[in-house]
Amino acid sequence: MHDFHYEGKDLWCEEVPIRDLVAQVGTPLYIYSHRTLKNHFRVFNDAFSRVPHITCFAAKSNSNIAILRIFIREGGGVDIVSGGELYRAMKARVDPQKVVYSGVGKRIDEIEYALASNILMFNVESFQELEVINTCAARMNRKAGIALRVNPDVDPQTHPYISTGLKENKFGINVEKSLETYLLASKLKNLDIKGISCHIGSQLTKISPFIDALDRLKKLFGHLKAAGLKIRYLDLGGGLGITYDEESPPHPSEYADAIIGASRDLSCTFILEPGRVIVGNAGILVTKVLYTKANEDKNFIIVDAGMNDLLRPSLYKSYHHVQPVQKTKRKEIIADVVGPICESGDYLARERRLQRFERDDLMAVMSAGAYGFTMASNYNSRPRAAEVLVMGDKFHIIRKREEYGELIRGEKIPDMIKRKQ
Ligand code: LLP
Numbered sequence: 001m002h003d004f005h006y007e008g009k010d011l012w013c014e015e016v017p018i019r020d021l022v023a024q025v026g027t028p029l030y031i032y033s034h035r036t037l038k039n040h041f042r043v044f045n046d047a048f049s050r051v052p053h054i055t056c057f058a059a060k061s062n063s064n065i066a067i068l069r070i071f072i073r074e075g076g077g078v079d080i081v082s083g084g085e086l087y088r089a090m091k092a093r094v095d096p097q098k099v100v101y102s103g104v105g106k107r108i109d110e111i112e113y114a115l116a117s118n119i120l121m122f123n124v125e126s127f128q129e130l131e132v133i134n135t136c137a138a139r140m141n142r143k144a145g146i147a148l149r150v151n152p153d154v155d156p157q158t159h160p161y162i163s164t165g166l167k168e169n170k171f172g173i174n175v176e177k178s179l180e181t182y183l184l185a186s187k188l189k190n191l192d193i194k195g196i197s198c199h200i201g202s203q204l205t206k207i208s209p210f211i212d213a214l215d216r217l218k219k220l221f222g223h224l225k226a227a228g229l230k231i232r233y234l235d236l237g238g239g240l241g242i243t244y245d246e247e248s249p250p251h252p253s254e255y256a257d258a259i260i261g262a263s264r265d266l267s268c269t270f271i272l273e274p275g276r277v278i279v280g281n282a283g284i285l286v287t288k289v290l291y292t293k294a295n296e297d298k299n300f301i302i303v304d305a306g307m308n309d310l311l312r313p314s315l316y317k318s319y320h321h322v323q324p325v326q327k328t329k330r331k332e333i334i335a336d337v338v339g340p341i342c343e344s345g346d347y348l349a350r351e352r353r354l355q356r357f358e359r360d361d362l363m364a365v366m367s368a369g370a371y372g373f374t375m376a377s378n379y380n381s382r383p384r385a386a387e388v389l390v391m392g393d394k395f396h397i398i399r400k401r402e403e404y405g406e407l408i409r410g411e412k413i414p415d416m417i418k419r420k421q
Pocket residue numbers: 058060061079102103162164199201202203237238239240273274275276277312316370371
Protein backbone atom coordinates (compact mmCIF):
# COMPACT_ATOMS: atom_id res chain seq x y z
CA MET A 1 0.00 0.00 0.00
CA HIS A 2 1.23 3.45 -0.83
CA ASP A 3 -0.05 6.95 -1.47
CA PHE A 4 0.94 7.42 -5.11
CA HIS A 5 -2.17 7.30 -7.26
CA TYR A 6 -3.80 8.80 -10.33
CA GLU A 7 -6.46 11.47 -10.11
CA GLY A 8 -7.79 11.44 -13.65
CA LYS A 9 -4.70 11.46 -15.82
CA ASP A 10 -2.33 12.90 -13.24
CA LEU A 11 -0.14 11.10 -10.75
CA TRP A 12 -0.43 12.44 -7.23
CA CYS A 13 1.42 11.85 -3.99
CA GLU A 14 -1.10 12.09 -1.16
CA GLU A 15 -2.99 15.33 -1.91
CA VAL A 16 -0.33 16.90 -4.10
CA PRO A 17 -0.22 16.63 -7.91
CA ILE A 18 3.32 15.65 -8.81
CA ARG A 19 3.34 17.98 -11.79
CA ASP A 20 2.89 21.00 -9.49
CA LEU A 21 5.59 19.79 -7.18
CA VAL A 22 8.06 19.32 -10.04
CA ALA A 23 7.21 22.76 -11.39
CA GLN A 24 8.57 24.16 -8.14
CA VAL A 25 11.47 21.83 -7.36
CA GLY A 26 12.59 20.47 -10.74
CA THR A 27 13.94 17.04 -11.70
CA PRO A 28 15.43 14.56 -10.98
CA LEU A 29 13.46 14.48 -7.76
CA TYR A 30 12.91 11.94 -5.01
CA ILE A 31 9.43 12.20 -3.54
CA TYR A 32 8.39 10.44 -0.34
CA SER A 33 4.94 10.09 1.17
CA HIS A 34 4.94 10.83 4.87
CA ARG A 35 1.68 8.96 5.34
CA THR A 36 3.06 5.82 3.70
CA LEU A 37 6.29 5.99 5.68
CA LYS A 38 4.43 6.32 8.95
CA ASN A 39 1.94 3.58 8.10
CA HIS A 40 4.64 1.17 7.01
CA PHE A 41 6.60 1.75 10.17
CA ARG A 42 3.49 1.30 12.33
CA VAL A 43 2.37 -1.87 10.56
CA PHE A 44 5.80 -3.40 11.04
CA ASN A 45 6.29 -2.22 14.59
CA ASP A 46 2.77 -3.14 15.70
CA ALA A 47 3.22 -6.64 14.31
CA PHE A 48 5.73 -7.23 17.12
CA SER A 49 3.76 -5.43 19.82
CA ARG A 50 3.06 -8.68 21.70
CA VAL A 51 6.74 -9.13 22.52
CA PRO A 52 9.43 -6.83 23.88
CA HIS A 53 11.17 -5.43 20.83
CA ILE A 54 12.93 -2.48 19.23
CA THR A 55 12.45 -1.68 15.55
CA CYS A 56 15.80 -0.26 14.49
CA PHE A 57 15.31 1.19 11.03
CA ALA A 58 18.24 0.37 8.71
CA ALA A 59 19.60 3.81 7.89
CA LYS A 60 21.48 2.52 4.86
CA SER A 61 18.21 2.16 2.98
CA ASN A 62 17.32 5.82 3.43
CA SER A 63 19.31 8.07 5.71
CA ASN A 64 17.73 11.47 5.24
CA ILE A 65 17.44 12.91 8.75
CA ALA A 66 13.81 13.94 8.22
CA ILE A 67 12.93 10.34 7.39
CA LEU A 68 14.89 8.96 10.33
CA ARG A 69 13.07 11.46 12.52
CA ILE A 70 9.66 10.10 11.45
CA PHE A 71 10.52 6.63 12.73
CA ILE A 72 12.25 7.89 15.85
CA ARG A 73 9.08 9.81 16.76
CA GLU A 74 7.19 6.54 16.37
CA GLY A 75 9.46 5.00 19.01
CA GLY A 76 11.93 3.41 16.62
CA GLY A 77 15.67 3.03 16.88
CA VAL A 78 18.29 3.01 14.14
CA ASP A 79 20.57 0.31 12.73
CA ILE A 80 23.79 2.00 11.66
CA VAL A 81 26.86 0.80 9.78
CA SER A 82 29.19 3.79 9.99
CA GLY A 83 30.13 6.87 11.97
CA GLY A 84 28.32 8.91 9.33
CA GLU A 85 25.07 7.04 9.92
CA LEU A 86 25.49 7.48 13.68
CA TYR A 87 25.93 11.21 13.12
CA ARG A 88 22.72 11.30 11.10
CA ALA A 89 20.81 9.25 13.70
CA MET A 90 21.99 11.56 16.49
CA LYS A 91 20.97 14.62 14.42
CA ALA A 92 17.54 13.03 14.12
CA ARG A 93 17.57 12.77 17.94
CA VAL A 94 17.54 9.02 18.32
CA ASP A 95 17.68 7.51 21.79
CA PRO A 96 21.24 6.07 21.66
CA GLN A 97 20.03 3.09 23.67
CA LYS A 98 18.04 2.17 20.56
CA VAL A 99 21.04 2.19 18.23
CA VAL A 100 22.73 -0.98 17.02
CA TYR A 101 25.93 -0.81 15.05
CA SER A 102 26.52 -3.49 12.38
CA GLY A 103 29.19 -3.82 9.71
CA VAL A 104 32.36 -5.84 9.04
CA GLY A 105 34.81 -2.94 9.01
CA LYS A 106 34.35 -0.58 11.95
CA ARG A 107 37.24 1.87 12.37
CA ILE A 108 38.63 2.86 15.78
CA ASP A 109 37.38 6.44 15.50
CA GLU A 110 33.91 5.11 14.66
CA ILE A 111 33.97 2.71 17.61
CA GLU A 112 35.01 5.54 19.92
CA TYR A 113 32.27 7.78 18.58
CA ALA A 114 29.69 5.04 19.18
CA LEU A 115 31.00 4.41 22.71
CA ALA A 116 30.95 8.11 23.52
CA SER A 117 27.37 8.25 22.22
CA ASN A 118 26.39 5.37 24.51
CA ILE A 119 24.76 3.16 21.88
CA LEU A 120 22.96 -0.04 22.87
CA MET A 121 25.32 -2.50 21.21
CA PHE A 122 27.82 -3.35 18.52
CA ASN A 123 27.04 -6.30 16.30
CA VAL A 124 30.55 -7.68 16.14
CA GLU A 125 31.75 -9.57 13.10
CA SER A 126 35.17 -10.98 14.09
CA PHE A 127 37.33 -11.81 17.08
CA GLN A 128 39.79 -9.06 16.18
CA GLU A 129 36.95 -6.56 16.24
CA LEU A 130 35.97 -7.77 19.73
CA GLU A 131 39.50 -7.09 20.95
CA VAL A 132 39.58 -3.64 19.37
CA ILE A 133 36.22 -2.68 20.90
CA ASN A 134 37.38 -3.97 24.29
CA THR A 135 40.58 -1.90 24.09
CA CYS A 136 38.70 1.25 23.07
CA ALA A 137 36.17 0.73 25.87
CA ALA A 138 38.93 0.21 28.43
CA ARG A 139 40.69 3.39 27.31
CA MET A 140 37.43 5.29 27.65
CA ASN A 141 36.60 3.63 30.93
CA ARG A 142 33.37 2.15 29.63
CA LYS A 143 31.72 -1.16 28.97
CA ALA A 144 30.74 -1.81 25.39
CA GLY A 145 27.46 -3.65 24.79
CA ILE A 146 28.00 -6.32 22.18
CA ALA A 147 26.28 -9.07 20.23
CA LEU A 148 28.10 -11.38 17.89
CA ARG A 149 26.83 -11.35 14.37
CA VAL A 150 26.44 -14.99 13.61
CA ASN A 151 26.50 -16.28 10.09
CA PRO A 152 23.88 -19.05 10.19
CA ASP A 153 24.71 -20.38 6.70
CA VAL A 154 21.22 -20.33 5.28
CA ASP A 155 20.32 -19.52 1.72
CA PRO A 156 18.04 -16.48 1.59
CA GLN A 157 17.15 -17.24 -2.05
CA THR A 158 17.67 -13.69 -3.19
CA HIS A 159 20.09 -11.86 -5.51
CA PRO A 160 23.66 -13.04 -4.78
CA TYR A 161 24.86 -9.47 -4.25
CA ILE A 162 22.43 -8.94 -1.41
CA SER A 163 22.68 -12.35 0.25
CA THR A 164 24.76 -12.16 3.40
CA GLY A 165 24.09 -15.22 5.53
CA LEU A 166 25.93 -17.89 3.56
CA LYS A 167 29.27 -19.40 4.58
CA GLU A 168 31.03 -17.85 1.61
CA ASN A 169 29.84 -14.31 2.46
CA LYS A 170 32.16 -11.99 4.34
CA PHE A 171 29.62 -11.31 7.07
CA GLY A 172 29.51 -12.51 10.64
CA ILE A 173 31.11 -15.32 12.54
CA ASN A 174 30.49 -18.88 11.47
CA VAL A 175 27.72 -20.35 13.61
CA GLU A 176 29.91 -23.32 14.59
CA LYS A 177 32.68 -21.03 15.80
CA SER A 178 30.38 -18.65 17.60
CA LEU A 179 30.11 -20.41 20.98
CA GLU A 180 33.88 -20.46 21.28
CA THR A 181 34.05 -16.77 20.31
CA TYR A 182 31.40 -15.87 22.91
CA LEU A 183 33.45 -17.64 25.58
CA LEU A 184 36.54 -15.70 24.55
CA ALA A 185 34.50 -12.49 24.58
CA SER A 186 33.32 -13.22 28.11
CA LYS A 187 36.93 -12.95 29.27
CA LEU A 188 37.32 -9.42 27.92
CA LYS A 189 36.59 -7.11 30.84
CA ASN A 190 35.21 -4.09 29.07
CA LEU A 191 32.60 -5.94 27.08
CA ASP A 192 29.01 -6.49 28.16
CA ILE A 193 27.65 -9.43 26.18
CA LYS A 194 24.06 -8.49 25.47
CA GLY A 195 22.86 -10.43 22.51
CA ILE A 196 23.05 -12.50 19.38
CA SER A 197 22.56 -10.97 15.96
CA CYS A 198 22.21 -12.10 12.39
CA HIS A 199 21.15 -10.72 9.04
CA ILE A 200 20.87 -13.16 6.18
CA GLY A 201 20.12 -10.98 3.19
CA SER A 202 17.77 -8.49 1.65
CA GLN A 203 14.62 -8.57 -0.49
CA LEU A 204 13.59 -11.96 0.88
CA THR A 205 10.21 -13.07 -0.38
CA LYS A 206 9.83 -16.19 1.76
CA ILE A 207 9.62 -16.70 5.49
CA SER A 208 11.41 -20.04 5.70
CA PRO A 209 15.01 -18.71 5.49
CA PHE A 210 14.29 -16.38 8.42
CA ILE A 211 12.97 -19.28 10.47
CA ASP A 212 15.89 -21.54 9.50
CA ALA A 213 18.27 -18.84 10.72
CA LEU A 214 16.24 -18.36 13.89
CA ASP A 215 16.38 -22.10 14.64
CA ARG A 216 20.15 -22.00 14.50
CA LEU A 217 20.30 -18.95 16.73
CA LYS A 218 17.98 -20.64 19.21
CA LYS A 219 20.38 -23.55 19.56
CA LEU A 220 23.20 -21.13 20.20
CA PHE A 221 21.02 -19.25 22.69
CA GLY A 222 20.60 -22.52 24.63
CA HIS A 223 24.33 -23.24 24.64
CA LEU A 224 25.12 -19.74 25.84
CA LYS A 225 22.58 -19.98 28.62
CA ALA A 226 24.10 -23.28 29.70
CA ALA A 227 27.51 -21.60 29.73
CA GLY A 228 26.14 -18.96 32.12
CA LEU A 229 25.91 -16.09 29.60
CA LYS A 230 22.81 -13.99 29.83
CA ILE A 231 21.53 -13.10 26.39
CA ARG A 232 19.01 -10.27 26.56
CA TYR A 233 18.64 -9.30 22.89
CA LEU A 234 18.04 -11.30 19.76
CA ASP A 235 18.68 -9.17 16.68
CA LEU A 236 17.23 -10.77 13.56
CA GLY A 237 18.42 -8.10 11.12
CA GLY A 238 16.32 -6.86 8.23
CA GLY A 239 15.62 -8.35 4.86
CA LEU A 240 11.87 -8.55 4.36
CA GLY A 241 11.16 -7.99 0.66
CA ILE A 242 8.68 -5.78 -1.17
CA THR A 243 6.76 -5.89 -4.42
CA TYR A 244 8.71 -4.23 -7.22
CA ASP A 245 7.13 -6.25 -9.99
CA GLU A 246 5.28 -9.48 -9.34
CA GLU A 247 6.90 -10.63 -6.11
CA SER A 248 4.50 -11.50 -3.33
CA PRO A 249 6.50 -11.24 -0.12
CA PRO A 250 4.90 -12.08 3.22
CA HIS A 251 3.08 -9.30 5.03
CA PRO A 252 4.99 -7.98 8.07
CA SER A 253 2.33 -9.52 10.31
CA GLU A 254 2.97 -13.00 8.84
CA TYR A 255 6.69 -12.46 9.26
CA ALA A 256 6.23 -11.34 12.87
CA ASP A 257 3.83 -14.17 13.68
CA ALA A 258 6.26 -16.75 12.32
CA ILE A 259 9.15 -15.31 14.32
CA ILE A 260 7.17 -14.91 17.52
CA GLY A 261 5.69 -18.40 17.10
CA ALA A 262 9.11 -19.96 16.57
CA SER A 263 10.64 -18.34 19.62
CA ARG A 264 7.95 -18.73 22.27
CA ASP A 265 10.37 -20.40 24.65
CA LEU A 266 12.93 -17.56 24.50
CA SER A 267 12.80 -14.72 26.90
CA CYS A 268 14.56 -11.76 25.36
CA THR A 269 13.98 -8.47 23.59
CA PHE A 270 13.80 -8.76 19.82
CA ILE A 271 15.61 -6.29 17.62
CA LEU A 272 14.52 -5.94 14.01
CA GLU A 273 16.40 -3.95 11.41
CA PRO A 274 13.95 -3.39 8.55
CA GLY A 275 14.89 -1.00 5.78
CA ARG A 276 13.36 -1.68 2.38
CA VAL A 277 9.99 -2.89 3.65
CA ILE A 278 9.41 0.46 5.37
CA VAL A 279 10.71 2.93 2.80
CA GLY A 280 10.91 1.09 -0.54
CA ASN A 281 7.40 1.73 -1.79
CA ALA A 282 7.07 5.03 0.06
CA GLY A 283 9.29 6.86 -2.41
CA ILE A 284 9.57 7.46 -6.14
CA LEU A 285 12.09 9.13 -8.41
CA VAL A 286 10.65 11.59 -10.89
CA THR A 287 12.61 12.31 -14.02
CA LYS A 288 12.03 14.36 -17.17
CA VAL A 289 12.32 13.12 -20.72
CA LEU A 290 15.14 14.96 -22.50
CA TYR A 291 15.05 13.23 -25.87
CA THR A 292 13.67 10.22 -27.64
CA LYS A 293 15.32 8.34 -30.45
CA ALA A 294 15.13 5.05 -32.27
CA ASN A 295 17.54 2.88 -34.17
CA GLU A 296 16.74 -0.15 -36.34
CA ASP A 297 15.66 -2.32 -33.46
CA LYS A 298 15.27 -0.18 -30.38
CA ASN A 299 13.47 2.83 -29.02
CA PHE A 300 15.25 4.92 -26.42
CA ILE A 301 13.75 7.36 -23.96
CA ILE A 302 16.56 9.49 -22.64
CA VAL A 303 15.74 10.98 -19.24
CA ASP A 304 17.50 13.35 -16.87
CA ALA A 305 18.03 10.76 -14.10
CA GLY A 306 20.83 8.27 -14.45
CA MET A 307 22.64 5.50 -12.66
CA ASN A 308 24.20 8.11 -10.40
CA ASP A 309 20.69 8.89 -9.13
CA LEU A 310 19.32 5.34 -9.00
CA LEU A 311 21.97 2.66 -9.25
CA ARG A 312 19.87 -0.43 -8.64
CA PRO A 313 18.94 -1.28 -12.26
CA SER A 314 22.57 -0.96 -13.42
CA LEU A 315 24.09 -2.73 -10.43
CA TYR A 316 21.62 -5.56 -9.83
CA LYS A 317 19.49 -5.51 -12.98
CA SER A 318 16.68 -4.58 -10.58
CA TYR A 319 13.22 -3.99 -11.87
CA HIS A 320 11.55 -0.66 -11.12
CA HIS A 321 8.17 0.03 -12.54
CA VAL A 322 8.10 3.22 -14.65
CA GLN A 323 4.95 5.14 -15.42
CA PRO A 324 3.88 8.52 -16.74
CA VAL A 325 3.22 11.42 -14.39
CA GLN A 326 0.55 12.37 -16.88
CA LYS A 327 -1.21 9.62 -18.79
CA THR A 328 -1.86 10.25 -22.49
CA LYS A 329 -3.72 8.42 -25.23
CA ARG A 330 -0.57 8.03 -27.33
CA LYS A 331 0.07 4.54 -28.59
CA GLU A 332 2.37 2.21 -26.74
CA ILE A 333 5.88 1.26 -27.80
CA ILE A 334 8.60 -0.98 -26.41
CA ALA A 335 11.47 1.15 -25.20
CA ASP A 336 14.55 1.37 -23.01
CA VAL A 337 14.63 4.20 -20.49
CA VAL A 338 18.22 5.40 -20.26
CA GLY A 339 20.09 8.12 -18.40
CA PRO A 340 22.61 10.72 -19.52
CA ILE A 341 25.69 8.99 -18.06
CA CYS A 342 28.45 7.85 -20.36
CA GLU A 343 28.06 4.14 -19.73
CA SER A 344 26.05 1.54 -21.63
CA GLY A 345 24.93 0.17 -18.26
CA ASP A 346 23.21 3.45 -17.46
CA TYR A 347 19.56 2.58 -17.68
CA LEU A 348 16.46 2.68 -15.50
CA ALA A 349 14.27 0.25 -17.42
CA ARG A 350 14.74 -2.06 -20.39
CA GLU A 351 12.38 -3.39 -23.00
CA ARG A 352 9.27 -1.94 -21.43
CA ARG A 353 5.91 -1.46 -23.01
CA LEU A 354 5.15 2.21 -22.34
CA GLN A 355 3.02 4.99 -23.69
CA ARG A 356 5.07 6.94 -26.22
CA PHE A 357 6.90 9.60 -24.25
CA GLU A 358 7.88 12.97 -25.69
CA ARG A 359 10.36 15.65 -24.74
CA ASP A 360 9.57 17.27 -21.37
CA ASP A 361 7.17 14.55 -20.29
CA LEU A 362 7.63 13.45 -16.70
CA MET A 363 8.16 9.85 -15.73
CA ALA A 364 7.89 8.26 -12.28
CA VAL A 365 10.29 5.49 -11.33
CA MET A 366 8.41 3.60 -8.65
CA SER A 367 9.64 1.82 -5.49
CA ALA A 368 12.69 4.03 -5.26
CA GLY A 369 12.49 4.93 -1.57
CA ALA A 370 15.02 2.31 -0.44
CA TYR A 371 18.63 2.23 -1.64
CA GLY A 372 17.80 5.03 -4.06
CA PHE A 373 19.16 8.33 -2.83
CA THR A 374 21.53 6.61 -0.37
CA MET A 375 23.36 4.93 -3.25
CA ALA A 376 23.43 8.08 -5.39
CA SER A 377 26.78 9.52 -6.41
CA ASN A 378 28.21 12.52 -8.21
CA TYR A 379 29.51 10.43 -11.12
CA ASN A 380 29.90 12.51 -14.29
CA SER A 381 29.89 15.49 -11.89
CA ARG A 382 26.16 15.44 -11.65
CA PRO A 383 24.72 17.25 -8.64
CA ARG A 384 22.60 14.90 -6.59
CA ALA A 385 18.81 15.13 -6.79
CA ALA A 386 16.56 16.99 -4.37
CA GLU A 387 14.38 15.09 -1.91
CA VAL A 388 10.86 16.12 -0.97
CA LEU A 389 8.52 14.88 1.74
CA VAL A 390 4.82 15.17 1.00
CA MET A 391 2.52 15.55 4.00
CA GLY A 392 -1.15 15.74 3.04
CA ASP A 393 -1.60 18.72 0.73
CA LYS A 394 1.80 20.21 1.62
CA PHE A 395 5.33 19.32 0.75
CA HIS A 396 8.70 20.05 2.30
CA ILE A 397 12.12 19.99 0.69
CA ILE A 398 14.10 17.69 2.96
CA ARG A 399 17.25 17.92 0.88
CA LYS A 400 17.87 20.67 -1.58
CA ARG A 401 19.26 19.95 -4.99
CA GLU A 402 23.06 20.04 -4.98
CA GLU A 403 24.75 22.96 -6.66
CA TYR A 404 27.93 23.00 -8.74
CA GLY A 405 29.88 24.64 -5.91
CA GLU A 406 29.13 21.65 -3.69
CA LEU A 407 30.67 19.34 -6.28
CA ILE A 408 34.14 20.73 -5.65
CA ARG A 409 33.77 21.36 -1.92
CA GLY A 410 37.05 20.48 -0.27
CA GLU A 411 39.01 20.33 -3.52
CA LYS A 412 42.07 22.52 -3.90
CA ILE A 413 44.58 23.26 -6.65
CA PRO A 414 48.11 23.19 -5.10
CA ASP A 415 50.02 26.48 -5.43
CA MET A 416 52.69 24.71 -7.50
CA ILE A 417 50.30 24.15 -10.38
CA LYS A 418 48.16 27.21 -9.85
CA ARG A 419 50.61 29.51 -11.59
CA LYS A 420 50.74 29.81 -15.36
CA GLN A 421 53.72 27.92 -16.77
N1 LLP B 1 20.66 -5.01 8.75
C1 LLP B 1 21.84 -5.30 8.16
C2 LLP B 1 22.96 -5.76 8.98
C3 LLP B 1 21.97 -5.15 6.78
O1 LLP B 1 23.13 -5.43 6.18
C4 LLP B 1 20.85 -4.70 6.00
C5 LLP B 1 20.98 -4.52 4.55
C6 LLP B 1 19.66 -4.41 6.69
C7 LLP B 1 19.59 -4.59 8.06
C8 LLP B 1 18.43 -3.92 5.98
O2 LLP B 1 17.95 -4.83 5.07
P1 LLP B 1 16.53 -4.58 4.33
O3 LLP B 1 15.44 -4.69 5.37
O4 LLP B 1 16.55 -3.24 3.72
O5 LLP B 1 16.48 -5.67 3.34
N2 LLP B 1 21.65 -2.07 -1.97
C9 LLP B 1 20.87 -3.28 -2.03
C10 LLP B 1 20.50 -3.78 -0.65
C11 LLP B 1 21.67 -4.03 0.25
C12 LLP B 1 21.25 -4.45 1.63
C13 LLP B 1 22.38 -4.45 2.56
N3 LLP B 1 22.04 -4.74 3.92
C14 LLP B 1 19.66 -3.03 -2.90
O6 LLP B 1 19.52 -1.94 -3.43
O7 LLP B 1 18.86 -3.92 -3.10
